[in-house]
Amino acid sequence: MSAIVPVGEVFRIRKGTRMRRMQRGSLKYMKGKRGDSWVGRYLEPILVNGELHMVHRSRVIGRADQISKDAAARVLDSWLRPLNDGATPVELVSFDSLYQKWVAEFLSTHRDSTRQFYQQTAKYYIEPYFKDVPLSELRPLDIQMFINRFARTYSKSVLKHIRAALNSLFSTAVTWRYLKENPAAGLRLPPGKPVVRAVVLTPAQISSLVKTLLSPYREMVMLAAVTGMRPSELWGLRWVDVDENGVHVRQRLYRRHIGETKTKQSVRTIPLASEVLVELNQHRGQPDELVFHSSSGRPIRGDEVLHEHILPVAQKLGLPAFTWRSFRRSAESFMHNNGVPLKAQSAMLGHTNVNTTMLYAETSEESKRAAAVALGQSICANLA
Secondary structure: OOOOOOOOOOOOOOOEEEEOOOOOEEEEEOOOOOOEEEEEEEEEEEEEOOEEEEEEEEEEEEEOOOOOOOHHHHHHHHHHHHHHHOOEEEEEHHHHHHHHHHHHHHHHHHOOOHHHHHHHHHHHHHHHHHHHHHHHHHHHHHHHHHHHHHOOOOEEEOOOOOHHHHOOOOHHHHHHOOOOOOOOOOOOOOOOOOOOOOOOOOOHHHHHHHOOOOOOOOHHHHHHHHHHOOHHHHHHOOOOHHHHHHOEEEEEEEOEEOOOOOHHHHHHEOOHHHHHHHHHHHHOOOOOOOEEEOOOOOOHHHHHHHHHHHHHHHHHHOOOOOHHHHHHOOOHHHHHHHOOHHHHHHHHHHOOOOOHHHHHHHOHHHHHHHHHHHHHHHHOOOOO
């Protein structure tokens, strides 16, 4: 990568040469409908296909009613100082060019689940918006305005996913010297759309559902409920992973591909009650065969199974609408309300942090009432 030569020396620009000179830029007072502002103008050297070019820059420094002329001049000087000191120029590329190279050269070094997460997030939310924008023109304000567009449409978790993809893209651009700094570094997330948490079912509700369902949907619900496994872990389970010691979580089915578990802590053994093992063993297949699969032996689509075969039965039983994640939350809530130690709960669910486990739990009314009675009695015992 070429560097800018020191002031006073000759450098090549386009097809000729030119003496580099110290530049001071210019400070302009610009009137506008939304208020007057100070604007800094200067020349910036960039690389286009390895060849040095100079481009004119015009950047808003701040509102004129919030920053003095002297302060604006100091900001402009801070922008010009690296250029006058001979900083390495960035290469002029479009966002789309960065995106394509990021997918091919950077994401390819990650495991499949991570690669798919970042690529799908960037492809769906980010790339269409910035596709034709030159990277060198992107400013932190542009990124903030972009993320604010999703404030009322998506939940905070989705916004966090978008921010993670933005940071990965732009930090890679800095490493590759396409950008001098990451414009998403100080990004603030808007509140986002409220998250609707998965419904928690009682053991009685789950039991009635299991009794009513036909095989293999009966076993799917049973195993999901008694283990608290992630849906992806359930669909990636093989018969070799089920024995008298319980369920051995070693892999998962993520976006139709069998691969590694979500985290290292997700690799675990979940004990099973003998009654559950008896039910499962009635349908045991070959060791490397998926426990739950289509008629052709291929991995199933969990959401399709839920909506076509399980929710219609649940509706007839008068149960609330739920998702596969509901069984995971229900298992954690049951353990929480029955005094299972927090570390044991976390180990069962395969959580890296016990604080995550607490987020899954929903305290029952019976537990709250019992706590209130015990607290009241202990305080008021000697009042009479």
